[in-house]
Amino acid sequence: MSAPAKPRLSAAHRAAMESNPWFMSMPRAQRENLLGAAELIHLRRGAMVFRQGDPVIADGGFFGLAAGTIKISSLRQDGREAILAVLEPGNWFGEITLIDGSPRTHDATALEALDLL
Numbered sequence: 001m002s003a004p005a006k007p008r009l010s011a012a013h014r015a016a017m018e019s020n021p022w023f024m025s026m027p028r029a030q031r032e033n034l035l036g037a038a039e040l041i042h043l044r045r046g047a048m049v050f051r052q053g054d055p056v057i058a059d060g061g062f063f064g065l066a067a068g069t070i071k072i073s074s075l076r077q078d079g080r081e082a083i084l085a086v087l088e089p090g091n092w093f094g095e096i097t098l099i100d101g102s103p104r105t106h107d108a109t110a111l112e113a114l115d116l117l
Contacts, residue, residue: 007040013066013115016089023064023092038064038117049094049108049116056097056104063094068114074106086111 009017014035017023023031043049049063052074065087072085072093084106087093097104 007042009035009038009040009066009117013040013117016066017064017117019090020092023090035117040066041114041116043068043110043114043116045110045112047110047114049110049114050104052104052107054104056101061094061098063092063108064117065089065091065093066115066117069111070114071109071111072106073109 017035023034026034049070067089069089070087070091070093071083072087073081073083076082093108094104096102
């Protein structure tokens, strides 16, 4: 019995990622390698991609937002939420913890159903 097929990126997913200037500044072969190695993950509205304080996991710390919107936030000392950014398709996030190895500094929450790389 073979493993289930890896979900494929749609033309809309590719177009979203190609709207990012950072991504498009890479050589084509590098972009294709990154997209080819990426796993497409579907999350429902309200799902937490990661929480502040979470450790970085070796095989999944850098994300590309192919569809949906994500809220990046943290809790202030008074317990209220501070929304730092709302990310739209084409954005990449989560790279800082891969660079410095520190736990996550913010929460990342799905504001609607997501497709993540």
